[in-house]
Amino acid sequence: MRARIALAFLLVVLGAWLAPSAFAQSSTPSPIVVASQTYQVNFPQGMRFTLDASSVAPIQIVRLTVWQRGVALGARYSPSFVPSNRVRVSFDWSFQMFAEGGYLPPGTHGEYSWHIEDAAGNVYDTPHEKYTVEDRTKKWQVMENDALRVSWHAGEGDFGKAVFERAMLARDFLANKLGVQNIAPLEVYIYADRDEFFKSLPAYSYEWTGARMFPEYGVILINFDPDNLAWGLRTTSHELSHAILHAKIRGVLGDIALPLWLDEGLAVYNETDDHAPDEQMEEAYQAALKKDTLIPLRALQQRFPSNSSQAQLAYGQSYQVVKFMVDAYGEEKFAELLNIYQNGALPDEGLQQVYGMNQDQLENAWRAKIGVPLRDVSVFALPTVAPLPTFEFSSSLDATPTPTREIVPSPEPTRVSELATPPAAGATPAQTPSAPVNSLCGAAFALGGLVIFGVAKRKRR
Ligand SMILES: [Zn+2]
Incomplete structure (x- = not known):
C-alpha cells in the first residue's frame, strides 16, 4: 500500500513538473x-x-x-x-x-x-x-438569403427574382414537407450564353450538358436564356433537388443508397410548385401505359436507358411512382424513407421498413392503382443489387479522366442539349443534339471513378 501511495505521489509531482513545461512550450510564440x-x-x-x-x-x-x-x-x-x-x-x-x-x-x-x-x-x-472562387468574367446580378444565392448576368431583376423564388420553393418543399434537415447553403449561377457556360465547366465536359451540379460544393451551374424562363425554372428546381439529395444521401453513402428512379422521380416531382408532370416525359409515359410497356422499376434502380425515348419514359415513370408514393401514403412516410436512406439503408430495406413493401411490391401497388396488370414477381428471390437493365447502354460512357489522388466531387451534369439550348421564343426548334439522350437530366448513366472511397463509383452525366 505504501508503495502505491509513493507511486501516486511521484506521479502527481511528475505531472506538476511536466504540465507547466508542456504549457510553456505550446504558448511560446513561433519564431516563424x-x-x-x-x-x-x-x-x-x-x-x-x-x-x-x-x-x-x-x-x-x-x-x-x-x-x-x-x-x-x-x-x-x-x-x-x-x-x-x-x-x-x-x-x-x-x-x-x-x-x-x-x-x-x-x-x-x-x-x-x-x-x-x-x-x-x-x-x-x-x-x-x-x-x-468568383467568376469575374461577367457582371453578375445577385439575389440571396442565408439558404440560397442566385447569380445571373443576362435578363432583368424580375428574371433573377423568379428563379430565386422558384428555387426557394423547391428547397422549402424538401426541407419542410420531406424533412431534409440542415441543408447547406446553395449557389446557383445562370449562364445565358452557351460558350460562356462551357468555359465555366471542367475540361472534357459533355457538349450536351445544359446544367451541372456540384453537390459537395453546393453549386449549380445552369445554361439558359431569360427567354426560356419556364424551362429554366424547372431545370433549376430539378437540379437543386438533386444537389440537396446528393449532398445528404447519394454523395455521402454512394449510388446504391438511393434508387435512381426515386432520385430522378423526386427531382421531376419537385420541378414545379404543383408537382405537375413534365410534358415530354408525360407523353412517353402515357404511350407506354397504353401499350403496357412500362419499364420494370427494379431496372431503374441504378441506371436509366440511354435510348432517348426510353429515357424519357424512365423519367416520366419515375415521376409517376414518386407521385403515387406521396399521394397514396403521404409526405411523412416519404420523409421517413429519405431519413432511413440517409442512415444507410439499401433501396429495398428502406422501402420495406417504411411501406412494408420492396421495390417489386411497391411497383405492383402502383400498377394496381394505374390499372395495368400486375407483374409476376417472386418476393422470395430478391436480388440485393439491381440486375443490369435489358436495354442498351449509352455508347458514350463518361470519358472524363479520373484523378488519382484528389477528392473530387462527382460532377452531376444534367439536362442535355435540346433542353440546354431550348428554342428561343418564336424561333425554330433547337438543333438535334449529338448526344443519344434528349431533353433529360442526365444524372442517370455512365461509369467513372471516384477516389474518395478508393473504389470505382458510378459517375453520372
Ligand atoms: Zn435529374
Missing part, C-alpha cells in the same frame, strides 16, 4: 512570422495563393493545404522556392489540371492554410483563411 498570406482568383484559369514569411533560421519547407467544407482538397502542395530566412512563395492552383489543384466551380467557398518549417526545426501552421 507570416507577413502576409493572400489569394487571387482568375476564373476559369485558376487561383494563386501567396505566402510571405520569415524566421530566425532559413525556411525550408512550405506546404499549402486547401479545404472545402472541412475536407482537404487534393494533396498538400509544395511550391518550389529557395530556402531563406525570408521567403515569398506562390502556388498556382489550376482549375484545368488535376495535378495542380483541379476544377472548382464558381461559388466555391473554402479555407486554406500554409505549413512552414525552418532549418532549426521550428514549425508553424498559419490560421485558416477563407477563399471564394
Whole structure:
C-alpha cells in the first residue's frame, strides 16, 4: 500500500513538473512570422495563393493545404522556392489540371492554410483563411438569403427574382414537407450564353450538358436564356433537388443508397410548385401505359436507358411512382424513407421498413392503382443489387479522366442539349443534339471513378 501511495505521489509531482513545461512550450510564440498570406482568383484559369514569411533560421519547407467544407482538397502542395530566412512563395492552383489543384466551380467557398518549417526545426501552421472562387468574367446580378444565392448576368431583376423564388420553393418543399434537415447553403449561377457556360465547366465536359451540379460544393451551374424562363425554372428546381439529395444521401453513402428512379422521380416531382408532370416525359409515359410497356422499376434502380425515348419514359415513370408514393401514403412516410436512406439503408430495406413493401411490391401497388396488370414477381428471390437493365447502354460512357489522388466531387451534369439550348421564343426548334439522350437530366448513366472511397463509383452525366 505504501508503495502505491509513493507511486501516486511521484506521479502527481511528475505531472506538476511536466504540465507547466508542456504549457510553456505550446504558448511560446513561433519564431516563424507570416507577413502576409493572400489569394487571387482568375476564373476559369485558376487561383494563386501567396505566402510571405520569415524566421530566425532559413525556411525550408512550405506546404499549402486547401479545404472545402472541412475536407482537404487534393494533396498538400509544395511550391518550389529557395530556402531563406525570408521567403515569398506562390502556388498556382489550376482549375484545368488535376495535378495542380483541379476544377472548382464558381461559388466555391473554402479555407486554406500554409505549413512552414525552418532549418532549426521550428514549425508553424498559419490560421485558416477563407477563399471564394468568383467568376469575374461577367457582371453578375445577385439575389440571396442565408439558404440560397442566385447569380445571373443576362435578363432583368424580375428574371433573377423568379428563379430565386422558384428555387426557394423547391428547397422549402424538401426541407419542410420531406424533412431534409440542415441543408447547406446553395449557389446557383445562370449562364445565358452557351460558350460562356462551357468555359465555366471542367475540361472534357459533355457538349450536351445544359446544367451541372456540384453537390459537395453546393453549386449549380445552369445554361439558359431569360427567354426560356419556364424551362429554366424547372431545370433549376430539378437540379437543386438533386444537389440537396446528393449532398445528404447519394454523395455521402454512394449510388446504391438511393434508387435512381426515386432520385430522378423526386427531382421531376419537385420541378414545379404543383408537382405537375413534365410534358415530354408525360407523353412517353402515357404511350407506354397504353401499350403496357412500362419499364420494370427494379431496372431503374441504378441506371436509366440511354435510348432517348426510353429515357424519357424512365423519367416520366419515375415521376409517376414518386407521385403515387406521396399521394397514396403521404409526405411523412416519404420523409421517413429519405431519413432511413440517409442512415444507410439499401433501396429495398428502406422501402420495406417504411411501406412494408420492396421495390417489386411497391411497383405492383402502383400498377394496381394505374390499372395495368400486375407483374409476376417472386418476393422470395430478391436480388440485393439491381440486375443490369435489358436495354442498351449509352455508347458514350463518361470519358472524363479520373484523378488519382484528389477528392473530387462527382460532377452531376444534367439536362442535355435540346433542353440546354431550348428554342428561343418564336424561333425554330433547337438543333438535334449529338448526344443519344434528349431533353433529360442526365444524372442517370455512365461509369467513372471516384477516389474518395478508393473504389470505382458510378459517375453520372
Ligand atoms: Zn435529374
